Amino acid sequence: MKKLLITTGAIAICGIVASGINASAATFVASTTYNGHTYELWASRAILWADAKAEAIAQGGYLATLTTLQETLAVYDSFIGDDFFTANDGPQYQAWLGGYTTAPNQTTRDPTAWAWVTGEAWSAFDISNFGPGEPNGDSTGLTINRYGTPQWNDEGGLVGGYIVEKGAVPDSGSSVALLGGVFATVALLRRRFGR
Ligand SMILES: [Ca+2]
Ligand SMILES: [Ca+2]
Numbered sequence: 001m002k003k004l005l006i007t008t009g010a011i012a013i014c015g016i017v018a019s020g021i022n023a024s025a026a027t028f029v030a031s032t033t034y035n036g037h038t039y040e041l042w043a044s045r046a047i048l049w050a051d052a053k054a055e056a057i058a059q060g061g062y063l064a065t066l067t068t069l070q071e072t073l074a075v076y077d078s079f080i081g082d083d084f085f086t087a088n089d090g091p092q093y094q095a096w097l098g099g100y101t102t103a104p105n106q107t108t109r110d111p112t113a114w115a116w117v118t119g120e121a122w123s124a125f126d127i128s129n130f131g132p133g134e135p136n137g138d139s140t141g142l143t144i145n146r147y148g149t150p151q152w153n154d155e156g157g158l159v160g161g162y163i164v165e166k167g168a169v170p171d172s173g174s175s176v177a178l179l180g181g182v183f184a185t186v187a188l189l190r191r192r193f194g195r
Helices: 002-024 049-058 069-079 124-128 172-193
Strands: 026-034 037-047 095-101 114-116 141-144 152-155 159-166
Touching: 026 069, 026 159, 037 049, 037 069, 049 095, 049 141, 049 159, 095 152
Parallel strands: 095 159
Antiparallel strands: 026 037, 037 159, 095 114, 095 141, 141 152
């Protein structure tokens, strides 16, 4: 009896260790580029949004921020049809993006109550791109491919993968615009105060 208990315990410990290793292991699937940024699709047996966010940072990037229709389609169309990112309807085929809800209790049906991890604006396109009936309140983070489409889903549990984006934030176009605004302000102040 004692021997049986010890054996059972050893098997249980082995199982916990094995499942822990599998749960944290992500597999590189594919990469693509758009507008000077690189995007990588990683598959994971089951991963939470917060863990995917940390892994993206550890890989030298951030969970992807898809702020325009063009960027979204460039990334989605490139990944669709590979071994992981198939046009299936199911939570396991979703991939985490860098969107998260700003609602205090992390659950909302409001498509405007969202933000990107990089601080980029939650755009009018982003507001309009939720799938049918989404967000339905099972929030935490944003996914793509819940319905086998480029639309968003809010998700709170474990999903099968995530997309990492690598590139400067804000992008070059935004930097130029921001710098132009700073110069214009300085010029205005100089005129005003005669310096
Ligand atoms: Ca982006
Ligand atoms: Ca949802």
